[in-house]
Amino acid sequence: MLSFANKFISKVWVPMFKSSALPFLHIAKKMNQPKNRISLSENGIGSKDDPVYLTAHRGVSSIAPENSLPAYKKSVELGYYTAECDIRLTKDNKWVLLHNDTVDSLFCQKGDIRNFTYDEVRSFTYKSGANFWAYDDLKICSFEEYLDVFVGTNTRPQIEIKAETYDMLYTVVDAVKERGLEKSAIVISFDLEQLKVIRELDSNIELWYLIGKITDERIAEANAIGDNVWLSPCYDDNDADSIKLALDAGIGVSFWTVNTIEKAKKLYDLGVRYIESDILVK
Secondary structure, eight states, rough: HHHHHHHHHHIIIIHTTOOTTSSSHHHHHHHHHOOOOOEEETTOOSSSSSOOOOETTTTTTTOOTTTHHHHHHHHTTTTTTTEEEEEEEOOTTTTTOOSSBSOOOOOOOOOOOSSSOOHHHHTTTTTSTTTTTGGGTTOOBBBHHHHHEEEEESSSSEEESSSSSSTTTTHHHHHHHHOOOTTTOOEEEEEEEHHHHHHHOOOSSEEEEEEEEOOOHHHHHHHHHOOOEEEEEGGHHHHHHHHHHHHTTTBBBBBBBOHHHHHHHHHHHHOOOOEEESSEOO
16 A cells, blocks of 8 residues: 555655645745754854864754755865764665654655665655755765765764664674774764674774763763763753763763753853754854
8 A cells, every 4th residue: 555655656746746836845845944053153152272063963954954965065064073864774775864764754755764675765755854945856865975975074974873783784884984984983873782783893983872861870881882982862861960970980972952052051061062953053
């Protein structure tokens, strides 16, 4: 049934959706206008001597669709420290950038990413995301395309493993190393075992352990993996005491997702210099 629905969508709905004579695209444009970005420096946060290191959450998703190639090119243009992506596997075990396990929210087509081949998802049509209509021939981004953006730049690729796999993690490491990015790339995951596998595959790649609240147990788990392992906690799950716990332990820490000046200032005043955001810029 879903296969039939997607064929109908591709052959009937998409041409209607993209037609300037019909209202669908106009409505989508109104709902997906670019968002205003907020400058840290203009609000007195950070300085040349003591900067904030910003991660673009899913790329610069305020300007271009999340996890899309244009969103990552913008992250380099705007001088972000890192640009975070989410990677999942297709039916034929190709890594593509997608946050949810289904394609429904971003594309006209529907279904779980694992039920489609790479060639199939590359033909899907965007229906949402900031400015999605403004980019010619916009396709779901492959992992290789994403990595290529950062070669020779000062922006670091930050890769969140979303697929529930251990066997295919070597292909992530191989793609990073083929481009000479092993000392630049950061791999992040909520799955501690995935981070352990990555560390076994390569000793250079920086690892960030995604967590909710900072605790002694989470700090110990990260430290047990080895050197060059950070915590990446959720801002809303933590308070001054838990933040101080990490800072006192001397472990690297970067908070997600920080979208207001008030939150950024609180972290800065506590001594945190690494944050992830959808709309904050230098």
